[in-house]
Amino acid sequence: MEYLTGENKKETVEIGDLLSTEKLGQIIKMRGAIHTIRDMGDIAFVILRKREGLVQCVFEKGKTNYDFKELKEAACIQIQGEVHEEERAPHGIEIRLHEIEILSEPAAAMPLSINKWKMNTSLEAKLNNRSISLRNIRERAKFKIQEGIVKGFRDFLYGQGFTEIHTPKIGAKGAEGGANIFKLEYFHKPAILEQSPQLYKQMMVGVFDRVFETGPVFRAEKHNTKRHLNEYTSLDFEMGYIDSFEDIMAMETGFLQYTMALLKREYANELNILKVTLPKVDKIPQVRFDVAKELVSKKYDRKIRNPYDLEPEEEVLIGQYFKEEEDADFVFVTHYPSKKRPFYAMDDPADTKFTVSFDLLFHGMEITTGGQRIHDYNMLVEKIAARGMTEEGLEQYLDTFKAGMPPHGGLGLGLERLTMKLVGEDNVRETTLFPRDLGRLTP
Amino acid sequence: MEYLTGENKKETVEIGDLLSTEKLGQIIKMRGAIHTIRDMGDIAFVILRKREGLVQCVFEKGKTNYDFKELKEAACIQIQGEVHEEERAPHGIEIRLHEIEILSEPAAAMPLSINKWKMNTSLEAKLNNRSISLRNIRERAKFKIQEGIVKGFRDFLYGQGFTEIHTPKIGAKGAEGGANIFKLEYFHKPAILEQSPQLYKQMMVGVFDRVFETGPVFRAEKHNTKRHLNEYTSLDFEMGYIDSFEDIMAMETGFLQYTMALLKREYANELNILKVTLPKVDKIPQVRFDVAKELVSKKYDRKIRNPYDLEPEEEVLIGQYFKEEEDADFVFVTHYPSKKRPFYAMDDPADTKFTVSFDLLFHGMEITTGGQRIHDYNMLVEKIAARGMTEEGLEQYLDTFKAGMPPHGGLGLGLERLTMKLVGEDNVRETTLFPRDLGRLTP
Numbered sequence: 001m002e003y004l005t006g007e008n009k010k011e012t013v014e015i016g017d018l019l020s021t022e023k024l025g026q027i028i029k030m031r032g033a034i035h036t037i038r039d040m041g042d043i044a045f046v047i048l049r050k051r052e053g054l055v056q057c058v059f060e061k062g063k064t065n066y067d068f069k070e071l072k073e074a075a076c077i078q079i080q081g082e083v084h085e086e087e088r089a090p091h092g093i094e095i096r097l098h099e100i101e102i103l104s105e106p107a108a109a110m111p112l113s114i115n116k117w118k119m120n121t122s123l124e125a126k127l128n129n130r131s132i133s134l135r136n137i138r139e140r141a142k143f144k145i146q147e148g149i150v151k152g153f154r155d156f157l158y159g160q161g162f163t164e165i166h167t168p169k170i171g172a173k174g175a176e177g178g179a180n181i182f183k184l185e186y187f188h189k190p191a192i193l194e195q196s197p198q199l200y201k202q203m204m205v206g207v208f209d210r211v212f213e214t215g216p217v218f219r220a221e222k223h224n225t226k227r228h229l230n231e232y233t234s235l236d237f238e239m240g241y242i243d244s245f246e247d248i249m250a251m252e253t254g255f256l257q258y259t260m261a262l263l264k265r266e267y268a269n270e271l272n273i274l275k276v277t278l279p280k281v282d283k284i285p286q287v288r289f290d291v292a293k294e295l296v297s298k299k300y301d302r303k304i305r306n307p308y309d310l311e312p313e314e315e316v317l318i319g320q321y322f323k324e325e326e327d328a329d330f331v332f333v334t335h336y337p338s339k340k341r342p343f344y345a346m347d348d349p350a351d352t353k354f355t356v357s358f359d360l361l362f363h364g365m366e367i368t369t370g371g372q373r374i375h376d377y378n379m380l381v382e383k384i385a386a387r388g389m390t391e392e393g394l395e396q397y398l399d400t401f402k403a404g405m406p407p408h409g410g411l412g413l414g415l416e417r418l419t420m421k422l423v424g425e426d427n428v429r430e431t432t433l434f435p436r437d438l439g440r441l442t443p
Numbered sequence: 444m445e446y447l448t449g450e451n452k453k454e455t456v457e458i459g460d461l462l463s464t465e466k467l468g469q470i471i472k473m474r475g476a477i478h479t480i481r482d483m484g485d486i487a488f489v490i491l492r493k494r495e496g497l498v499q500c501v502f503e504k505g506k507t508n509y510d511f512k513e514l515k516e517a518a519c520i521q522i523q524g525e526v527h528e529e530e531r532a533p534h535g536i537e538i539r540l541h542e543i544e545i546l547s548e549p550a551a552a553m554p555l556s557i558n559k560w561k562m563n564t565s566l567e568a569k570l571n572n573r574s575i576s577l578r579n580i581r582e583r584a585k586f587k588i589q590e591g592i593v594k595g596f597r598d599f600l601y602g603q604g605f606t607e608i609h610t611p612k613i614g615a616k617g618a619e620g621g622a623n624i625f626k627l628e629y630f631h632k633p634a635i636l637e638q639s640p641q642l643y644k645q646m647m648v649g650v651f652d653r654v655f656e657t658g659p660v661f662r663a664e665k666h667n668t669k670r671h672l673n674e675y676t677s678l679d680f681e682m683g684y685i686d687s688f689e690d691i692m693a694m695e696t697g698f699l700q701y702t703m704a705l706l707k708r709e710y711a712n713e714l715n716i717l718k719v720t721l722p723k724v725d726k727i728p729q730v731r732f733d734v735a736k737e738l739v740s741k742k743y744d745r746k747i748r749n750p751y752d753l754e755p756e757e758e759v760l761i762g763q764y765f766k767e768e769e770d771a772d773f774v775f776v777t778h779y780p781s782k783k784r785p786f787y788a789m790d791d792p793a794d795t796k797f798t799v800s801f802d803l804l805f806h807g808m809e810i811t812t813g814g815q816r817i818h819d820y821n822m823l824v825e826k827i828a829a830r831g832m833t834e835e836g837l838e839q840y841l842d843t844f845k846a847g848m849p850p851h852g853g854l855g856l857g858l859e860r861l862t863m864k865l866v867g868e869d870n871v872r873e874t875t876l877f878p879r880d881l882g883r884l885t886p
Binding site for chain 2: 001002003004005006007008010012014031032033050051052074075076103104105106107108110111128129130131132134135140143144146147150151154158160161163164165166167168169170171172182183184185186187189191193200203204206207208209210215216218220222230231233240241243246247249250251252253254257282283284285286287326332375376377378393395396397399400401402403404405406407415433434435436438441442443
């Protein structure tokens with residue numbers, strides 16, 4: 001009988017192995033893809049692409065035991081060679097090649113030049129060839145940063161006593177009204193794709209006190225802008241036993257602090273590749289919605305057209321205002337008007353035209369919406385009635401409140417938008433692995 | 444200007460705080476839901492439910508500053524009281540109540556008795572009242588274990604150099620053929636819900652070498668069994684530069700070892716609540732598909748009806764066989780017939796009727812399917828043609844291989860099934876937060 005007893009240790013090494021041990025002068029084996037070949041005459045530089053970065057290998061013609069003419073960019077190879085110090089090479093090392101073994105070869109030339117440092121390619125072309133364009137070191141680095149954000153979100157919330165949940169994406173009715181929802185047929189029943197885990201995470205606050213989810217959400221919005229996607233990854237949490245909605249903003253601030261520290265520690269390489277300066281998160285100003293409108297109206301001499309809504313241009317100006325006045329990268333805008341918030345939002349007892357809710361702006365763009373929710377069954381039923389909504393499809397949600405629920409609140413954060421702002425891109429598709437928008441359903 | 448500077452520290456304590464510090468004899472404040480009230484005459488036990496477990500509070504009539512008649516089960520309260528040792532109480536402590544403050548009250552009686560140790564309630568009733576039934580301590584514990592499995596999966600794979608990815612769930616065409624796929628309209632274009640991240644994770648192996656994803660998958664299968672769901676959480680990974688498909692099985696074994704150790708360390712409380720004995724994962728036997736069929740046919744005197752397929756009953760017998768012969772909880776069944784595997788599966792060079800693939804059975808039920816994939820563009824195109832499939836919708840997938848891909852393989856693991864087998868349930872709905880099946884689309 002044969003057994004599996006744990007992960008297979010390999011004799012091939014990774015970049016980390018080269019750096020952490022006394023490998024200079026040693027002969028090692030390594031695997032990777034040929035990122036680029038630079039033929040210098042007697043020698044050639046064969047740059048290997050590995051998950052941790054690039055490795056400079058030196059092909060010495062006549063010495064390296066392989067026919068140079070046979071070597072192709074984009075081939076996957078195993079090499080054997082000697083490790084040398086070389087301060088001009090990535091990681092300060094190069095490998096002088098003894099042997100090369102081909103693991104697999106491309107069937108055609110690359111459709112894009114991925115081995116340039118900055119790809120001189122349109123966004124459309126990059127997205128049309130997504131699995132190729134991401135082989136570029138800078139393109140790839142954005143998604144390592146994205147990984148770090150999600151890791152930071154989860155690790156921070158685990159530490160704060162949150163439980164991770166997985167809620168269904170196919171449902172019977174939308175949480176926040178009928179528009180902008182993808183519909184499908186589910187075994188001859190009408191169904192929808194959830195535009196948010198909102199109702200589910202609230203229901204789970206009664207079970208776990210604090211919950212979070214990282215998963216896809218679906219919005220059939222017909223926006224064709226640089227910041228809208230029709231499917232995106234939402235980082236959601238919901239927490240019970242709060243004193244006020246400030247507890248939610250405080251928790252988000254804690255998450256941002258934790259995550260920026262994590263990125264600095266574990267993703268320094270990618271931050272450096274993308275020349276990212278991490279934003280300031282030690283203290284984040286908060287300002288009321290109506291006050292923010294006044295401030296930018298005065299400072300930038302801009303008329304307030306609609307006192308109950310924030311235009312994208314106003315968001316940008318609020319970002320600019322707080323950067324100029326407070327050197328702040330983030331700002332919490334609070335107390336949004338009640339009629340612009342969903343039925344479950346808690347109205348401000350001091351003035352029920354407003355809610356105890358907030359958006360978080362990052363350099364003038366909304367990346368989070370959150371706030372306190374209604375926890376009292378009767379208040380919830382009254383608000384649903386006052387809005388002329390039906391309770392149909394909300395039965396089990398409402399039953400949850402009937403059976404008692406703690407004061408609670410939470411937020412949803414758009415992962416791709418946060419990544420975009422963090423790495424300094426201006427189109428959310430740049431930081432979405434495979435974007436879905438009005439025109440794009442492939443790859 | 445007001446600022447947020449990090450998560451708010453509370454003066455109320457959690458169970459962990461009570462145990463880890465010198466709290467005996469101290470007066471503390473705590474928040475939670477009233478799980479149950481047991482009136483003993485002069486005193487009453489008020490059991491608080493918190494995210495970490497239950498806390499016994501003692502209401503001393505005449506001494507506790509609250510009207511006992513007003514106290515309702517399922518209310519959310521804040522209490523103040525003195526911490527005492529009490530070995531018969533959970534965690535060996537009880538709190539003698541001085542003050543009670545009501546945070547919120549239920550609007551009706553509970554539809555289910557959630558405060559019994561084992562709920563005497565049908566699965567249907569539990570699922571119809573999911574947000575209530577999960578308030579039961581044992582029901583809730585299953586999903587903490589589930590959290591631990593996902594945490595183990597991610598943490599182990601991070602440590603092995605994998606990158607987490609988020610692939611789209613709305614797509615243009617199904618990966619593995621046209622049947623069993625949910626269809627929807629996407630801005631007047633036909634679209635589908637992805638039944639697996641398979642093609643995307645393969646495409647990303649060319650970028651990150653090793654990738655994983657934890658997310659929902661959708662299967663429109665008309666199975667109405669105890670082990671099928673129409674939406675479930677799939678734990679997927681895909682890794683490049685493998686020597687053979689055994690590297691994939693070895694990695695999964697490593698994951699299981701890591702995760703069982705993590706559960707033992709961090710989820711001991713929940714394992715204890717559910718009386719779970721963790722399975723043996725130090726070594727996992729592997730057996731060829733055809734050999735496994737022979738073995739159970741002989742031992743259990745069962746005729747082989749179809750040499751190219753494994754019936755559920757045969758899976759059960761294989762599980763039984765290896766439990767009896769090897770004391771094994773898991774077994775890898777390898778070399779599945781080629782015609783039962785998808786087009787991207789790598790055929791065994793030694794006999795192309797079979798594939799270098801595997802299923803992992805846990806107590807006789809398939810929880811994972813995996814194997815080596817084809818990495819050569821021409822081989823892939825030939826296999827697609829030989830199956831009479833079209834390349835339509837696979838253009839970008841195939842372009843990825845045209846541009847070179849390392850030898851690779853991976854697997855998909857059904858989270859709810861693994862949880863079910865681990866906690867000893869026999870219906871996968873027991874370990875699904877909000878199941879979606881042929882008949883169930885709510886809550």
